[in-house]
Amino acid sequence: MRYRDEHKELLVKERAIEMIVREGLDGFSMQKLAKEAGVSPATLYIYYKDKEDLLIQLGYEEATRLTTTILKNFDPNMKFEEGMRVQWRNRADYWLENPVRASFLEQLRHSPLRTRVFEALDTEFVASMGRFLHNAIDNKEIKPLTKEAFWSVAYAPLYNLIRFHTEGISLAGEPFQFSEEIMWQTFALVMKALKA
Amino acid sequence: MRYRDEHKELLVKERAIEMIVREGLDGFSMQKLAKEAGVSPATLYIYYKDKEDLLIQLGYEEATRLTTTILKNFDPNMKFEEGMRVQWRNRADYWLENPVRASFLEQLRHSPLRTRVFEALDTEFVASMGRFLHNAIDNKEIKPLTKEAFWSVAYAPLYNLIRFHTEGISLAGEPFQFSEEIMWQTFALVMKALKA
């Protein structure tokens, strides 16, 4: 029998993500994707059941990569400051090294497919971080906080910083340049807010 | 001559926002909108040049409402803590009272139309907040910060908190219930991070 051309399969994925980032979820179509990937439309239906299936599979795959990256070198039993530092490092790495993929995920996050793509992964992920938070409070490394307050203060500032960089937003004259320095300065502010 | 039916015009806007929030930007179409608003498709083209024009006009209008709400009772010359408190109050009010409209704006923010909808408003808005920050640093109410670090620490946590509430995200057993209490607790954390 004939084997599936993996190069072709990868190309389809790559072009799909590109197109969605470039033209939005509404600018994305199966026929355009087929043309851009140099493939027959029918081929897409060998790889995927339908358009929605394609989006969900692509989203799930990329969300998994994100989760894996963020948890690298991280252990919920780490000391609080060290764990936080690893998390900031990992999250920054993912966003800075995969801006297109990150933007694709962001579009899915704000679309009605959100639940089906992220729910399972998020749940598992949040459980791990929950233990991390619980330990830190028990050891009196940080003041008692609800999970929601912790998550909101702990990472949202970093994401915002990265967004300024990635979207080329300019608050002063020239577009903001992300740097290790400003990242760790902001990290210090966040640690100050959280510490017991 | 015949006058434009303003009730009809408003209904079109409302249904458009509803549909985009419900089905995403890719689930939105002019023909469906016409049907849901009880209007001929041709009527939409009296109100708007084309589909893109509709989205941009709707987005701009809603972004203006957001900006206006956020700046209510705010003055860049306020004392830092008071100004921050007003900003948190206003931002929370907008998101909690207009969840559907806010979600509509969020979809546009993460779409390729972003620049055309928000750029002008954002620029003006950021200028006002820039003065506020500048004053606070001059008066030594907060430590010296870049604009990007300030924005990232000052409001991102609030938005995150509201997102948990609006999207019904559950970190513990039951879905998170936003409350004044947790809002001001989080506010206190942020103020602690920023204060000189």
Place this chain on the structure above:
DNA sequence: AATATAAATGAATGTTCGTTCATTTATTAT
């Protein structure tokens, strides 16, 4: 009552959409 005018319409345009299918192609196992 008649006229002028812009709003509003339903039907139609050509285009693009998601998806299917009969057929061909490439590869493994015989």
Place this chain on the structure above:
DNA sequence: ATAATAAATGAACGAACATTCATTTATATT
């Protein structure tokens, strides 16, 4: 070589798409 099999295809389907247009409707002015 041949048979078997899944990959891959191009052409085609009806449905839904954005948009247009000739016509009708409602209202303000004469």
